[in-house]
Amino acid sequence: MTENQLEHELLPLPQSSFAQPPAPDHPQGPHQNQLLQGLAQHDIPLHPPSDSDSTTQNRPRLPGQSPRWTNHRRLILLVLLGSSLWAIVLVLVYYSQQDVKTQSKEITPTEKVTQCLSKACQRASVRLYTSVDPFSHPCDYFLITCGSDRPWPTTRGKKRSEGPPLNLQRQPKGAEMRTKKKEKNLDGNMKVEEILDRKNALMRYLQEALESKSRSGSAVQKVKDFYRSCLDTKSIETAGVEPFLTLVQQLGGWGISGQWNHSDFNSTLKVLIRQYASFPFFNLYVGRDPNEILRGTDRKYIQIDEPDLLIPIAWNNTAQKSIAKTQTLFPFLALCQKYLALLGAPSGSNIVHVGMFISLSSELAVATSPLSYRLLNGLLYQRITIKELANEAPVIDWLGCLQAAFHPHPVRPEDHVLLHNLPYIVQMSNVIQKWLTEHELRSSGPVRTFMFLKLLQTFTPALDSRFRETERRFYLALGHTVPEVPRWKHCITETEKGFDTVLPHILTDMATQRKAEEMLENIFSIFKTKLNHLDWGDNNSQQSLMKKVHSLTPRLWTQTESKRESELDLLFSEVNISTRSYFSNYIQLLDLQRQRRNRLFNQTQEDDIFSVRPFHSGNEVIFPMGMFVPPFFHATYPRAMNYGILGIFIAKDIFHLLLQDDPSLSEAGTAMAECVWAHYLSTTGRAGGGNATVLSAVQRREIWLQYSALQVAFQAYQQSLQRQPEDSALLHLSLTHLFLTSFAQVDCDTELYGDSMPLEPSFMITVLCSTSTLCPAALECPSKTQLHSLKACLPHSS
Incomplete structure (x- = not known):
């Protein structure tokens, strides 16, 4: 086999970006570069000479030199050369290990990292595999829109007038893959565009729980039976109007029926x-x-x-x-x-x-x-x-x-x-x-x-569908829009009206609660540290803000402080749910609503099982359990994924919640936003153009907040790893790679603040990676001239 053939055999086969082993999270260390330069200066070959080397074959034989001696000489040289190469390899390994130790903050899988194989992780793997890896096509990925092939950034299907049009001549691979991703069903019933909304994710999680056939306590089983009776439209249609007419007669009748008792x-x-x-x-x-x-x-x-x-x-x-x-x-x-x-x-x-x-x-x-x-x-x-x-x-x-x-x-x-x-x-x-x-x-x-x-x-x-259709036509005739609500979603909403004390029990488990509380603590701690290091330009404003922030405590809200299963069973012991009569179940639901109204006299705040955003109450920032559901969070997910998805949303929510009443923005924040915008214009080839959009104060603020949220979540994850170095992995991605790819997967989430962003949130990954040594690959676009350097105006992220 020739040397060329050998090299050909050793070439790696083409693989998906998610199937390849994790790339190193840092460039070659200075020790390796010095060694390689030294080897080059002394002309030491890096590969042993091949028998097919034309120079060796055509070299003239010295007088008295036998072929046998020549062969022994070659063998000796090969042994010596092999020993030298092994020594070089050992030196390289040694210096490589020393270089890794100097990069103590680096996040990479170790030998202790195991692949996450839980059911939740298997679903997450499918979603990640069908998503675009931001490090495979950075030129396309960060400049294309969310599932659209139109050449401008968009949010929720409408054009962002603030953003500059991108002069793209073709639909990039990123856009093509995202479009296919939106058309693909996951797990047979949930589309990607649906799960990217937090409220829909919570509803889907409750749907799966209510439709599961797993063994449950008495109260939970009654909730499931009520939900299923609501889904049983066939029985509802068969019953028709008779249940209501029977109820009217029980109440004494009315003039329309011709018989009533004048009560x-x-x-x-x-x-x-x-x-x-x-x-x-x-x-x-x-x-x-x-x-x-x-x-x-x-x-x-x-x-x-x-x-x-x-x-x-x-x-x-x-x-x-x-x-x-x-x-x-x-x-x-x-x-x-x-x-x-x-x-x-x-x-x-x-x-x-x-x-x-x-x-x-x-x-x-x-x-x-x-x-x-x-x-x-x-x-x-x-x-x-x-x-x-x-x-x-x-x-x-x-x-x-x-x-x-x-x-x-x-x-x-x-x-x-x-x-x-x-x-x-x-x-x-x-x-x-x-x-x-x-x-x-x-x-x-x-x-x-x-x-x-x-x-x-x-x-x-x-009642049967004729009544709902009559009502729908009435509102349409008045000019109102009547959205089509799937039956399962309608039934979950109805179930919550009476069983609001049971549904939190379905959401809450000790593993989820423990990991959610750890995440909140880490993110809030980094958030306060970041604010401490900001130069607001106004000492009074900064001191007032910091006093407010430091007086707050993050708390996980489990609604009614989730009762034990035995307590719930006793509380609902007198509730009898029929599996075939939704009308009779609905009557009991109305009585449960009355009981719920009575509980409000003694509650500090009204429960809202569908709450998916934090809120400020007294000296607490309260985070509902409804935030901590798949695909954004799961107790078995790698922490890199939990922080990369929900951690960033939490950080973003905290910034908006606690800084919304403070219109000021630090000089450093303004400079950072302008720097990111200049980098974006440079990357898109619009730097120096006459029609480049100038950022408004609101846009500068939003860029700063969203990038700061990414930084906070990233640093909170690093802090988490310092306390507990072990983490599981997914698709053989390095931990940094998994963190950033997870964030990029949901960057098109329908956030409340999207209209203020002149660029896609995932572009912030290029910003983070430009100042950090922890990213798995350089995010550069060779086909575009990038004139702007972020390192000159952004703090180091690693």
Whole structure:
């Protein structure tokens, strides 16, 4: 075999960037360079000569020199040369190890690193494998848009007017691969563009948990059964309207059915409020008084607001009152007629009931007013006792209704409530009294019909599709957009309304909680350190900000501090869920909502299982558990991946949350943003162009915040490795490679702040790698002239 053939055999086979072994995370050390230069100066060959060497074959034989001696001489030379090469190799290895030790901050897999093979990691591997490796095509990857082949940066499908158009002559490989990525289904039901949204990721995680067949405690199993009964649309369609008509008869009937017992108005109203969470004439909820919040009082009050009326209304600025527009009454008339037809009302009496319902609705509607008007005129949070309220609006048995709504919470006549439109409450009482006196006993009971049609509105989600379709067409006729919500997502939302104490139990496990708390602690610590080193130019502003930040503590919010499984089972022991009757399950859900409303009296803050962003409360920055779900986070993921995805989002959220009220930006931050922008223009070939976009103050601020967030997450991960050096790996990527690739995979996440960014967030990787020795490869574009150097204006990142 010739030397050329041998070299050909040793050439590596072409591989995917994710299949190759990890590249070194730093360039050749100075010791290796010195050794190689020395070898070159002394003409020491790096490979033994081959038998096919033409120089050796044609060299003349010396006199007296036998071929045998020549062969022995060659053998001796080969042995000596081989020994020399081994010595050189050993020296190189020695100096290489010494060079690694000098780079103590470097993040690379060690012999202790093992591949993550959990189910979550297998899914993550598929997502990473179908994504574009930013270090394979840096020229294309960082300049192309998120899943678009249009030559300009975009966010959420719309053009970013702030960004300069890129003069690309072809669709880069990065764009092509991203487009294919968006079309590819993962795990059979979840597309990449869906999982990149935090709220959708949480919903998908809950869906998988609720649809799993794993053994569960009694309470969790009841939640799963409720969810599955909601998904069982076949049984719902088969049941039709009969469950609702049966309920109406149990309540004494109404004039539309021809039989009703003329029961007392307030008696029926209290039953609707307590058992079915139906509030036909007003709304009830629990909350604090803003005037007391400033004094640090956490007391909760019953709050009484306007109802959600079916009839469409508009506000007349000239007359300063609400009106019912004629053009909107026709769709409303069609809605009411369709509802009564579905309920089996005789066609002959249909128009009479509809006419009275519209008339009564109109009289109530004109007494309402929009929130802006009520705020301007001081109609919100008016304090009044229940006894005083009964004098202002006597037609309602206020004490009895509030006791029914909040049973078993004690409600007394001297208790204060907060009103949000007293003029409406007074007018509502007068209107109902008039209709009860003039019509109720002599006709088919229009007030009762009004109450039952409002009850129908409460139960529409539990009835067959004809009712939902009727409602959808009504809103479309009014010009509203009605988004199509998948049934599974609708059922998760309905499940949360009553089982809000159980769903956090599904989200929370000790491994996730422990690793989430460690991440929060590291990121918040680095965040405070970074702020300490900033030069804000205003000492007073900086001291005030640092005092505020150092007084805060990050806390993982597990909603109701997740109860034990046995406690949940006892709490829901009286709840009976049917696997075939969603309507009966829905009735129990309404009672669970009432119990949830009562719990608000004793809770510091209302639970929100769907919360996916941190918020500031007192001296705490609270992070919901809903943030810590796949694909952004998992207890079995390598930490490099958790920090590279969710860690960066957390850091970004902290910057926005705590600096949003401070419009100032340090001089260093402004310089950094301009430096990044100059590098971006240079990379895209637009440096020095006359039409280069000038950054606004908001854009400079956003560039600084997003790059700072990447730095904080990266340094927090390094700090985590210093405390616990072991980490698992994925796809044989080095840890730095995995961190940055994970970030790049979700750089197109629909963030709230994307519109302020004139470039794609993943471009920040080029910025980080320009000042750090930890990146797996140099991110340069040979085909473009890069005139701008980031090293001159950015701090070192490693």
